[in-house]
Structure formats: structure tokens, C-alpha cells
Amino acid sequence: MKIVIDKADLSNGVQTVSKAVPNNTTMSILECILIEASNGCIKMTANDMELGIETIVKGSIKQEGSVAVVSKKIQEVVRKLPDGEITINTDENYNVMISFGKSNIKINGRSGEDFVLLPQIEKKESIELSMFTLKEAVRQTIFSIGISDTNKIMSGIHMMIKDDQLKFTSLDGHRISIRKIQLKNSYEEKEVIIPGRTLNEISKIIDNDTEKNIMIYFSDSHLIFEFENTVIVSRLIDGKYFSVDRMLSSDYETKITVNNKEISDSIDRSMLFSKEGNKKPIVLDITEGLLSISVNSSEGGMNDEINIKSSGRDIRIGFNPKFLLDAMKVIDEESIDMYFVNPKAPCYIKDADESYIYMILPVNLS
Amino acid sequence: MKIVIDKADLSNGVQTVSKAVPNNTTMSILECILIEASNGCIKMTANDMELGIETIVKGSIKQEGSVAVVSKKIQEVVRKLPDGEITINTDENYNVMISFGKSNIKINGRSGEDFVLLPQIEKKESIELSMFTLKEAVRQTIFSIGISDTNKIMSGIHMMIKDDQLKFTSLDGHRISIRKIQLKNSYEEKEVIIPGRTLNEISKIIDNDTEKNIMIYFSDSHLIFEFENTVIVSRLIDGKYFSVDRMLSSDYETKITVNNKEISDSIDRSMLFSKEGNKKPIVLDITEGLLSISVNSSEGGMNDEINIKSSGRDIRIGFNPKFLLDAMKVIDEESIDMYFVNPKAPCYIKDADESYIYMILPVNLS
Numbered sequence: 001m002k003i004v005i006d007k008a009d010l011s012n013g014v015q016t017v018s019k020a021v022p023n024n025t026t027m028s029i030l031e032c033i034l035i036e037a038s039n040g041c042i043k044m045t046a047n048d049m050e051l052g053i054e055t056i057v058k059g060s061i062k063q064e065g066s067v068a069v070v071s072k073k074i075q076e077v078v079r080k081l082p083d084g085e086i087t088i089n090t091d092e093n094y095n096v097m098i099s100f101g102k103s104n105i106k107i108n109g110r111s112g113e114d115f116v117l118l119p120q121i122e123k124k125e126s127i128e129l130s131m132f133t134l135k136e137a138v139r140q141t142i143f144s145i146g147i148s149d150t151n152k153i154m155s156g157i158h159m160m161i162k163d164d165q166l167k168f169t170s171l172d173g174h175r176i177s178i179r180k181i182q183l184k185n186s187y188e189e190k191e192v193i194i195p196g197r198t199l200n201e202i203s204k205i206i207d208n209d210t211e212k213n214i215m216i217y218f219s220d221s222h223l224i225f226e227f228e229n230t231v232i233v234s235r236l237i238d239g240k241y242f243s244v245d246r247m248l249s250s251d252y253e254t255k256i257t258v259n260n261k262e263i264s265d266s267i268d269r270s271m272l273f274s275k276e277g278n279k280k281p282i283v284l285d286i287t288e289g290l291l292s293i294s295v296n297s298s299e300g301g302m303n304d305e306i307n308i309k310s311s312g313r314d315i316r317i318g319f320n321p322k323f324l325l326d327a328m329k330v331i332d333e334e335s336i337d338m339y340f341v342n343p344k345a346p347c348y349i350k351d352a353d354e355s356y357i358y359m360i361l362p363v364n365l366s
Numbered sequence: 367m368k369i370v371i372d373k374a375d376l377s378n379g380v381q382t383v384s385k386a387v388p389n390n391t392t393m394s395i396l397e398c399i400l401i402e403a404s405n406g407c408i409k410m411t412a413n414d415m416e417l418g419i420e421t422i423v424k425g426s427i428k429q430e431g432s433v434a435v436v437s438k439k440i441q442e443v444v445r446k447l448p449d450g451e452i453t454i455n456t457d458e459n460y461n462v463m464i465s466f467g468k469s470n471i472k473i474n475g476r477s478g479e480d481f482v483l484l485p486q487i488e489k490k491e492s493i494e495l496s497m498f499t500l501k502e503a504v505r506q507t508i509f510s511i512g513i514s515d516t517n518k519i520m521s522g523i524h525m526m527i528k529d530d531q532l533k534f535t536s537l538d539g540h541r542i543s544i545r546k547i548q549l550k551n552s553y554e555e556k557e558v559i560i561p562g563r564t565l566n567e568i569s570k571i572i573d574n575d576t577e578k579n580i581m582i583y584f585s586d587s588h589l590i591f592e593f594e595n596t597v598i599v600s601r602l603i604d605g606k607y608f609s610v611d612r613m614l615s616s617d618y619e620t621k622i623t624v625n626n627k628e629i630s631d632s633i634d635r636s637m638l639f640s641k642e643g644n645k646k647p648i649v650l651d652i653t654e655g656l657l658s659i660s661v662n663s664s665e666g667g668m669n670d671e672i673n674i675k676s677s678g679r680d681i682r683i684g685f686n687p688k689f690l691l692d693a694m695k696v697i698d699e700e701s702i703d704m705y706f707v708n709p710k711a712p713c714y715i716k717d718a719d720e721s722y723i724y725m726i727l728p729v730n731l732s
Contacts, residue, residue: 073665080635095666105635107666269446269471299439300461300473 001065002089003037005057007081007100010088013044013057014071014078016230019201020046020053021071032068034115035088037061045118046071049235051198052118053205056229066112069096073107118233121224123217127161127187131227132210137168138199140179140330140356145196146172156193156237158244163187169244170196175323176244178357190218193241198223198234205230248359252339252348254286254312260336264328266293266304267321273297274321281318281363286310286340295321317343318365324349327358367431368455369403371423373447373466376454379410379423380437380444382596385567386412386419387437398434400481401454403427411484412437415601417564418484419571422595432478435462439473484599487590489583493527493553497593498576503534504565506545506696506722511562512538522559522603524610529553535610536562541689542610544723556584559607564589564600571596614725618705618714620652620678626702630694632659632670633687639663640687647684647729652676652706661687683709684731690715693724 017033025031025048034045042061045054067090077098089097094109138157146154158169164186168179202225206214217224225232267282273295274280285292289310294303317340327349328336339348343365349358383399391397391414400411408427411420433456443464455463460475504523512520524535530552534545568591572580583590591598633648639661640646651658654676660669683706693715694702705714709731715724 076638080631080638082631102671103632103635103668104670105638105666105668265446265448266469269469272442272446272471300471302469302471304470305468 002062005059017046193237257309368428371425559603
């Protein structure tokens, strides 16, 4: 194989597909990226059997062929390359020669034939949405997936399409995050559980662009994302997702409206004294028009007062501050509404039309 | 104690003195910063017995007093404070209340009387130089101090003043770095060995400013740096420094002039295959007008050719690439001169008037 490729294109291609290379694997071929030059196309592929990424890069083919190279090594090399044209040349022993000007770098490759290609999947229905929409929906829900190995379903995001509504749901043992988005078109009802890792990696690849679209194709066991020159194939998580609707309630005894930055800053400060280690809850004290946030630990403590709009009963309730802050961080609105029932019932942060719902369980104050 | 202080001033003060707080210590008071408000001055101090820093910060004193607070904790708190006026108030139990708006943060303090103040040192002669000059001289030599515990002298930088010349020297077992700088005034001859850590921390505090000056006062066992509102006291390293002049030679068999960026980029790339682990040397092959740099390892290798100006004999010589690159990185000139004798003798990188000299030992090519 011999190809000539611009450094920027080489770098983009390698960066994109390397997202599917697992950090730890015992199968050494999975650490590799496949570079193929054939039929006028330079294609890069990586595949860890759960997630596969394939991208076409610009460049000219001097001689067709293919080679697999260790992803980490080629990334290291690419970082050191100067801008401009790069020639990649392989010999019969799969030595990969990377040349520019009067410089030559050689790395070891291996036969492309060892590589596990992406599965050929029959595309069934599809939906179309903007990169921006997908990236936002992921950002606004992915923080509350469960990372336990014992419950695979929790490690995914539930995606549901019904008419023109896209709904993302995630949950761990302490909270539920829901984000609903209006699509341009209507679709038949479908639901899947997408591995969190897939959505994380896709989010890193796509831009925050409202003009660029992504096609998502459904099959029984996989999802295929297509955009620009890239195809991503992800296995789905088997099983039935939790009946989240039955866990939610819209009854409340206390409602407050509070400036998001004010409460977020305060909760952020409270974390000075409420760390993973000591598990000190922060205490929210709501009286008419006033929210007081406090925490006490052996290292000290804090006490803040924030003016709010409030209705209903006074309440004193404890939380893990991280869970509140995770939700507040991804809400773009300047002010947020919070709903409480009693100190043992979950709190809800949601907007009027429930385009987002964050349910968070309180912590017992002894 | 009760003081009112702008967040930026508080933050600067804490940042500055925290450089003298040791990372690991068994004496808990050394983890603290002392805040003193007396005689119309707010002063912060930290002192690890080797290095002490004292700085005056702006602010108004409502009630005189002092308190010691754990440096790490106050730094964490300060990072979370909003811009604007901050009130710091202590009670009789050394609780430190930090207030702004309707927010209060409390951290535990301790009596300022436990604190070990900076030693009172009789200032003898002094020299004056710009912050820029000191920062540059440190940057250009500190990378080659030895970090062995067995040879304390190697862990310092040798500073020598003679007439109007300031000379910094550092060395480890593999290289020597020398930087000479012209001062504005002439001084009596003196020499000291300054702990590398002292110069490292001072470099972080001072600006890259040619207009702002630093006074350095000498005493038998200490050095005092004074600038703006800050005083830094550092113990000196006892002992006699190496006779570096006797290790240097100006004879050579081969001289080359090479573009610094070209050779640095090439050596940087060679480090893809020459890591701490494998200790593979890189090979410099000098023939008339051409420098070839190559390295080979089990992972691959590289070969670069660079056009140079050369005179003298051809030579093939091996190096630890890091040692070459460390020196090249701190040389601001576009082109550098390198001098070689034979494959077992040190190489010199130096300019015509020897304002810098970097001596680097080669690695045996078997």
C-alpha cells in the first residue's frame, strides 16, 4: 500500500476511529487501526466488537493495499508530524514507512487480514437529527448512567422515539435524568438501550452543529450512526428498560424557583466540605422566599442564603451535592424550578413542559 | 482578627506564600499559612524551614490578630470565592469565618503562635537584577540539576557573581549547563549554591518583566530575595561546588551550525522510539553539510536528514535525546553551534561569546 495524505486529514481520521479502540484488551488486533486503500478510497477502521468506527479520509492512492497499525503508536507518531503532505508506504513485511521531506519514520504493522471488520447489518428504519441535538441530549443525560457491571441495562441510555418526540432516559440507583426533544419528522414508535460508551465516544467525534445531520439506522441488535464520511456501528444492550414512568410523580408540596448560577455556585462551594470520603449531605432549608444551604464537617462548614420564589410548605431536606450539581450544570436556563414532597421523597428539577426532568433521591438527615 | 480583602488580593497572597508549603511533612504547622493583621499591614507567611515566603497584601484591618490555616484548605476555598470583597473573621477558638454577601464559609484554624516565623537574618551585600533576567537564568539551567538525595550539592544551582557578570551553573552526572548574564552594576566576587526548589518556586512567583527588579541579599547561610511586597528567605546549600571549569574544554574536531527548530523537531520525533524504558540512544551522523539523525528500536525507528554548515572531521556519535532536547529548548537563537571531539568525549552546544554552554556526555554505541 502507498498513499499520500495531508497531515490534518490523517490526524482527523486516526482521532475519529481511535475512539473505538478499547483501553484494555487481551486481543492485540483490537488495539489496531486498519488502513485500507482500495477502489479509490482510503478508509480507516477500528472495532472493539461492541463499537466500530469507519471513516473515509481524503488522499491519493499510489498503490492499493491495507495494513493494521497499533492505534496508540500511530497517534503518537501523527502528533509529531509537521503540517503538509505525508506519504505512507508499506512493504511485504508490514513495515509502515511514514515519510515527509527528508524524514522517515518506521513503525511495525501487521496484515490487514487479521482485522475484524465491522458487521454487515441490514439497515431497517432510520431517523435523522442534527449533530447539535444528539450531542445535547447525550450531555444532558449521560452523567447519571450507572456504572455497575452487575446491571448492564443501567450502563446504557434508553432512547425512545414516538411520533416526532425523541426521549433519552438514564438512571443509576439515586437519580433519573430525562430529556425530550422535538424532531423535524414523525416516526414509528421504537425504543433501544444504547451503551453509554457509544454515546460518549460519538459525542467526542461530532460537532456542536445544528446544520449538520446524523442518520441513525435501527436493526435488531445494532444501531448505525452515519454522518459525513463516518459510519459508527454499536451493539445495543439487550433487555427491557426500567418502567421509569411509574417511578415519577408530579405531586408536590413545595415548589421553588431559583437562579441556576446562584444555587450552583453555592452547591459547588458546599462540596468543599462534602466529599466522596465523608459523605456529608448538604442541607436545603426552604422557608418563604428564602433557601438556605448548609453543610458541616470536621473540617469546617458553610452556610449560604439565596432569595427564591417559593410556594407551599417549608421543608428541610438533605442531598448528595454532586447529584444536584450534575443536573444543574446541564440545564441552560437561567432559572430552574425545583419540586419537593417531603424529606424522604425525591426532588424534581424540571421545566414547565417537561422537556427535561431530573429526579434526585434525598439523603436521610439523622 | 477581622480583615476585609479583595478576592484577587487574597488569592494572589495565598498563591504566593503557598509555594513554601511542603508537599509532605510530618509537622502539621508547616502545612499552614500564617495570616497576620497588625500595624496596619496584612501579612501572609509560609515557611518550611528551608524556604520561607512572606508577602504583604492590600486590605483593611477591622481588628488586629493572627491565625494559621491549612494552606491546601484555604487555597481550595479561595478558588471557589466570587470576585469582590471578602471578610475574614476569627473567633477565640480559631474558627476562621470567610464571608461575602449572604454566604459564610467556616474552616478550622489554629493559633498563630505555633507558627515558625522566618529567621531574622542580617543582610550583608546585595545585588539587583530584573525579574526577567532571574527567570531566564533559572529556566536555562534548572533542568540539569541532579535530583539525588546522596549528593545535596548537585540539587542546587551554583550562582557566581564576579564584577558585572552573573553565572548560573547546574550539573547532574551526564551534563553541565552554564548561563552567563551581564548585570548593570559591578559587585564584589561571591558564590553560593541555591537549592533548586527555591529557584523553581521563585520562578513561578515572579513575572517575565524586564522593568521590575529583584534585590538579592547575601548572608552566610541564607539568601533573601525581595521584590514588590514579597520577601523570600532560602537556606543555602553548604559545601564547595564542583570545579566545573576544569571539566570543560574548548578543543574540538568537528563543528556544526544547525537550525534549532529543525534539529529539535527531529530529536523530538526520535523520542517516539527512545524512551526512558528502552534507553535506546539516538545516533548523530555528521558528514560534510549533512546531519543524519536515526534511532532503531523493536517498535520501529526513524531516520532524518538535516542540512547543516559543518567543518572538521566526520563523526558518528550517540546521545540520550532528552539531554540534547532539554538544552535546545531553552536556547532562543534560531541556529545553534555544536562542537564534537570524538564519540566518547562530551559535545558542547554554545554561542560564540559563551553566554551559554551546554555540555552533554555521549552514549556508547555498541
